[in-house]
Amino acid sequence: MNSKAKLSKTSNPEPWGKNVLVEFEDRIAWVTMNRPEKRNAISADLALEMSDVIDALEADERCGVLVFTGAGDSWSAGMDLRDYFRATDNAPPAERARVYRANWAWQWRRLLHYPKPTIAMVNGWCFGGAFTPLVACDLAIADEKAVFGLSEINWGIIPAGVVCKAVSKVMNQRDALYYVMTGETFTGKKAARMGLVNEAVPKSKLRKRTVQLAKTLLEKNPTVLRQAKVAFKFVSDMHWEEAADYLMAKSDQAILNDPERGREHAMQQFLDEKSFRPGLGAYRRKR
Numbered sequence: 135m136n137s138k139a140k141l142s143k144t145s146n147p148e149p150w151g152k153n154v155l156v157e158f159e160d161r162i163a164w165v166t167m168n169r170p171e172k173r174n175a176i177s178a179d180l181a182l183e184m185s186d187v188i189d190a191l192e193a194d195e196r197c198g199v200l201v202f203t204g205a206g207d208s209w210s211a212g213m214d215l216r217d218y219f220r221a222t223d224n225a226p227p228a229e230r231a232r233v234y235r236a237n238w239a240w241q242w243r244r245l246l247h248y249p250k251p252t253i254a255m256v257n258g259w260c261f262g263g264a265f266t267p268l269v270a271c272d273l274a275i276a277d278e279k280a281v282f283g284l285s286e287i288n289w290g291i292i293p294a295g296v297v298c299k300a301v302s303k304v305m306n307q308r309d310a311l312y313y314v315m316t317g318e319t320f321t322g323k324k325a326a327r328m329g330l331v332n333e334a335v336p337k338s339k340l341r342k343r344t345v346q347l348a349k350t351l352l353e354k355n356p357t358v359l360r361q362a363k364v365a366f367k368f369v370s371d372m373h374w375e376e377a378a379d380y381l382m383a384k385s386d387q388a389i390l391n392d393p394e395r396g397r398e399h400a401m402q403q404f405l406d407e408k409s410f411r412p413g414l415g416a417y418r419r420k421r
């Protein structure tokens with residue numbers, strides 16, 4: 135056995151189980167922030183573990199869609215003020231940089247352009263730094279009574295990390311600034327009205343609706359789904375000319391990389407066989 139093989143054998147293939155739990159069900163990976171006694175506040179250990187979990191799930195065939203949720207009655211109470219801020223304030227710069235990097239890695243560097251579809255299932259409290267992974271997930275469904283807040287102003291700090299940037303992507307300026315400046319809370323129902331989440335549903339229907347959405351995503355051509363979501367997110371920061379050129383290249387890439395040759399089958403079924411209406415549903419996939 136060469137040294138490379140030894141290394142992969144000794145490294146833990148499933149890096150979850152402590153601050154993050156993962157369960158698989160019908161190709162949905164339920165990724166649970168697991169510090170309920172601290173309202174799932176994001177500690178350095180949680181960030182490091184989550185970073186590894188996200189990396190591992192990218193290659194895990196049991197996972198076609200990731201759903202991020204929280205243990206207990208919270209999604210996440212944001213950054214752990216004791217563990218992340220106070221404990222690292224006087225830490226050596228390299229250590230401080232390491233834990234901040236781990237947090238940025240999972241919260242947006244990886245999640246924003248993650249190759250698999252991601253859904254935030256907001257089951258309760260959602261504050262401050264937790265807005266970044268919330269926005270970085272592709273889609274979000276909330277308990278209509280979940281409580282959200284950009285509470286940083288109440289702490290005497292600004293919504294940093296990239297929270298301001300994240301909310302500016304999905305909320306309009308008036309709404310975002312209102313909550314950035316007042317620190318008031320709002321419900322899941324209001325979050326849906328403002329476009330911070332896609333939908334708000336009663337708690338009793340939250341999981342069922344999330345599963346339904348995940349199953350819809352699992353039915354799609356995964357190659358094209360990946361390219362579509364990544365392309366959408368990248369072009370929002372591009373000029374029109376750049377976007378047009380990039381999308382043309384991305385479109386070619388999706389076609390070339392698609393083992394199902396979906397575009398070809400769809401055109402055949404619509405133009406030649408006249409066997410489906412693309413406006414009303416998907417082509418028959420040949421897997």
Ligand code: ACO
Nearest residue numbers: 171172173175211212213214215216259261262263264285
């Ligand atoms: N950082 C560190 N510890 C936290 C955090 C947090 N963000 N949120 C909750 N906790 C801890 C509490 O200190 C407490 O710990 P203890 O049992 O050791 O005393 C435990 O979690 C439970 O908290 P309570 O306040 O008792 O829970 P309650 O259910 O009454 O209230 C609520 C929940 C509203 C979420 C409250 O904990 C709260 O306001 N938390 C802070 C939320 C916030 O402002 N987050 C943004 C942080 S700033 C940022 O993310 C950049």
